[in-house]
Amino acid sequence: MDEVADGILVGTEADAADGSSLRAHEVDAVVSLTHHAPSTGTVPRIDVPMADGPRNEYDAFVEAVTEVVTRRESGDRVLVHCSAGASRSPSVAAAAAAQLTGIGLEETFNRIIDRRPEVDPHDALVRRAVRYTHRRSGDEPG
Numbered sequence: 001m002d003e004v005a006d007g008i009l010v011g012t013e014a015d016a017a018d019g020s021s022l023r024a025h026e027v028d029a030v031v032s033l034t035h036h037a038p039s040t041g042t043v044p045r046i047d048v049p050m051a052d053g054p055r056n057e058y059d060a061f062v063e064a065v066t067e068v069v070t071r072r073e074s075g076d077r078v079l080v081h082c083s084a085g086a087s088r089s090p091s092v093a094a095a096a097a098a099q100l101t102g103i104g105l106e107e108t109f110n111r112i113i114d115r116r117p118e119v120d121p122h123d124a125l126v127r128r129a130v131r132y133t134h135r136r137s138g139d140e141p142g
Contacts, residue, residue: 001085007076019041033089090116099133
């Protein structure tokens with residue numbers, strides 16, 4: 001589990017199920033992107049199952065990013081997890097961090113990769129993040 005932006009952590013399904021690690025990282029909420037949601041103990045878990053790769057649905061991507069942004073805006077530290085913490089979760093975290101900070105998506109991805117070298121998002125997830133940030137900024141029609 002790695003803090004990739006202020007209060008946004010990215011990790012694996014195993015990280016989400018590790019109560020001592022959740023406590024050590026002071027995680028207030030878990031956004032779970034897998035179809036096998038782990039037990040997070042007393043930490044609230046928000047399930048937004050997403051497929052990796054081209055079968056990923058844009059609406060699910062938006063829902064996951066919205067959950068992260070909403071919880072960060074309320075002061076929560078949020079763990080976003082998928083199976084390996086390499087594709088879905090860093091893509092959602094990048095879109096959320098870009099929205100929260102106003103830093104460009106490419107720079108946000110680069111910062112995440114610097115903090116979590118195993119990040120290797122599928123091109124389809126990067127396209128979802130680009131589409132999301134463009135729509136948020138008004139650069140792309142509805």
